[in-house]
Amino acid sequence: MLDKLEAINARYLELEKEINDPNIMSDMKRFVKLSKDYKDLQPVIEAYKEYKDIIGNIANCKDILSNEKDEEFRNMAKEELASYTEKRDKLEEDIRLMLIPADPQDHKNAVFEIRGGTGGDEASIFAGDLYRMYVRYCEKRNWKIEVVDYTEGTAGGYKEIVFNVIGDGVYGVMKYESGVHRVQRVPQTETQGRVHTSAASVVVLPEAEEFDVELKQSDIKKEIFCASGPGGQSVNTTYSAVRLTHIPTGIVVSCQDQKSQIKNMEKALVVMRTRLFEREYNKYLEEMSSKRKTMVSTGDRSAKIRTYNYPQSRVTDHRINYTMYNLSAFMDGDIQDLIDALQLAENAERLKEAVG
Secondary structure, eight states: HHHHHHHHHHHHHHHHHHTTTTHTTTOOOHHHHHHHHHHHHHHHHHHHHHHHHHHHHHHHHHHHHHOOOOOHHHHHHHHHHHHHHHHHHHHHHHEEEEEEEOTTTSSOEEEEEEEOOTTTHHHHHHHHHHHHHHHHHHHHHOEEEEEEEEOOOTTTSSEEEEEEESSSTTHHHHHGOEEEEEEEEETTSSSSSSOOEEEEEEEEOOOOOOOTTTOOGGGEEEEEEEEOOOOHHHHHHSEEEEEETTTTEEEEEEEOSSSOOHHHHHHHHHHHHHHHHHHHHHHHHHHHHOOOOSSSTOTTTTTTEEETTTEEEEEEEEEEEEEESOOHHHHTTTTTHHHHHHHHEEEEEEEEEEOO
């Protein structure tokens, strides 16, 4: 392992040298790529330095046990050796996981799309509940949410809502939410008190950066229109909403959240780039899903991933057979324990994949 870490350290020092080269600074695309690679290696380099110190301390303890006659000194060395050996074994396990290539998109912001599915008005209400759940979770993480576009449900909630989540490593955490979410409860619209099953679909995409997708202005048809929905009189009288059509693919993106046409244009372009990038990214997801059985974060987006059962106050994630009985807290954004369990399951698969 030490040889592998020393090779990574050499690459780290090489990247440091390249980043500081004035010629590289003039090639912004390459500079961004090198900077990202450099930043990604930092946790491994910190672990390498700690690992090297521990290996050195183990060698010192063994040397004392081989040459020292003083029994008290020898006992101290034995205790220290046991402690350092335990630390080394734990650190080796952590480093093995660090050395497995991560999803290259994990560090990015995310674009969410939530749509009401089967269940009519109740599905729209549930889509709204999911949106609030994610908003509360993001608030706890100090992540910023920007709504891009939405269509309200006739009885509340949303038929569809698209929003960006901005923060450090958002996609790597939230990618597990993609799939069909099923709810079992007595709908607000039900007069007989019967439990119904409805569903909403969630798609989480890594936000495409300008360097990821070449988007030509000549390929975009832009239309402006009056926004609809809450926001006062100015919303309905100002042509601030933007609809973009990517002519080669037919992809259409609308944004009407902001009063400023320029801000709506910026948000719509982010989603447009992301939708175009999704086409290429799906090839990567398909490749991963062929290797992993549980497909924790790479599964079919039409697959049912989770059930929210209100009568039993139960949440079950079907990918890892995880069940908890505190639905109200979960819907209030307390979803970290489940995300941790999903990450643990995926890490176990990645380790198996690397060993295999």
